[in-house]
Amino acid sequence: MHSKSMEAMCGSTLQFFPWTGCDRIGGKPHAAVGGMMLNLSIRKKSGMNWIDLSKSACTRTSPGQRKFLVLSHGRKDCLESSTIELGNLYASFDKNCLLKRKAREVASCLNGRCIFLVGMMGSGKTTVGKVLAEALGYSFVDSDCYVEQAIGGESVAQIFNQYGEKFFRDNESEALQELSLMPQQVVATGGGAVVQPINWHYMKQGVTVYLDVPLDTLARRIAAVGTYSRPLLHFDSGDAYTAAFVGLFTLSKKRSDAYANADARVSLYHLAANLGLEDMCDLTPIAIAMEVLVQIGKHLKGK
Numbered sequence: 298m299h300s301k302s303m304e305a306m307c308g309s310t311l312q313f314f315p316w317t318g319c320d321r322i323g324g325k326p327h328a329a330v331g332g333m334m335l336n337l338s339i340r341k342k343s344g345m346n347w348i349d350l351s352k353s354a355c356t357r358t359s360p361g362q363r364k365f366l367v368l369s370h371g372r373k374d375c376l377e378s379s380t381i382e383l384g385n386l387y388a389s390f391d392k393n394c395l396l397k398r399k400a401r402e403v404a405s406c407l408n409g410r411c412i413f414l415v416g417m418m419g420s421g422k423t424t425v426g427k428v429l430a431e432a433l434g435y436s437f438v439d440s441d442c443y444v445e446q447a448i449g450g451e452s453v454a455q456i457f458n459q460y461g462e463k464f465f466r467d468n469e470s471e472a473l474q475e476l477s478l479m480p481q482q483v484v485a486t487g488g489g490a491v492v493q494p495i496n497w498h499y500m501k502q503g504v505t506v507y508l509d510v511p512l513d514t515l516a517r518r519i520a521a522v523g524t525y526s527r528p529l530l531h532f533d534s535g536d537a538y539t540a541a542f543v544g545l546f547t548l549s550k551k552r553s554d555a556y557a558n559a560d561a562r563v564s565l566y567h568l569a570a571n572l573g574l575e576d577m578c579d580l581t582p583i584a585i586a587m588e589v590l591v592q593i594g595k596h597l598k599g600k
Contacts, residue, residue, distance in 0.1 A: 392583050399590045400432035406597040409480040411503030415491050415559055417545060417552070419515040420508040421585065422485035428586040430483040439485045443472045453487070470495055477502040488548070491555035504596065506589050507559035511566055512549060514577050516542035561592035
């Protein structure tokens with residue numbers, strides 16, 4: 298829509314800048330979003346709030362390029378919450394832009410190689426993997442799901458119960474071999490994939506990253522959703538947290554040396570401390586994905 302007709306429709310401008318980190322350029326509030334300065338204002342018409350997303354004078358924009366976003370209905374009691382939500386929106390948008398910028402930098406060194414995320418169950422490999430894949434323009438694959446589909450759609454828990462762990466591990470190795478031959482993928486591996494030495498041969502065709510999460514945090518995450526889908530942690534007695542923690546402790550003693558083979562390590566404990574967070578559960582997938590890219594970059598430059 299042409300800016301003049303939009304101006305006529307929207308009427309006067311009511312400006313809100315509740316978030317921090319805004320600069321003032323030429324006496325007008327602006328916000329830096331992904332390296333681009335934006336005019337942020339709310340225009341009202343017929344009970345609607347419109348957000349003016351036109352670029353500032355530092356990057357001249359023709360009137361036809363001005364963009365508007367409908368924020369919410371214009372009731373007075375909504376304005377305060379709306380502006381707070383807008384601040385959160387732009388903070389999130391800015392972090393996404395930074396992540397994609399870092400991804401472009403790392404991708405130039407990866408040359409299409411896959412990223413294999415390793416770590417204990419519940420460490421967030423799938424969640425972080427999807428964010429990484431989107432930022433890099435890669436495909437995402439969960440190796441457990443890959444095995445499930447190859448076997449016929451049965452869940453990992455069903456495969457363990459019906460065929461045993463060895464059968465699953467053999468199929469897991471076949472899956473990793475196939476996945477290692479496919480470029481530009483982020484692969485979230487099963488927690489026990491690291492125990493088979495042959496799997497490292499396959500995963501080392503790409504870059505391996507260990508998501509290191511304290512056992513207490515893992516146990517709390519798993520207890521919150523239950524242990525039924527975790528065949529190595531499912532016990533009939535005891536509370537979910539205790540069962541998860543004891544099982545994870547036993548598994549970690551068997552796997553800790555294997556995890557150390559990863560090319561890069563991301564410690565959520567240290568990341569949370571560096572970001573000033575008291576609880577590691579407050580770490581966002583974007584923050585973890587950014588740290589993964591940072592550590593991959595260090596590994597590649599080290600080579």
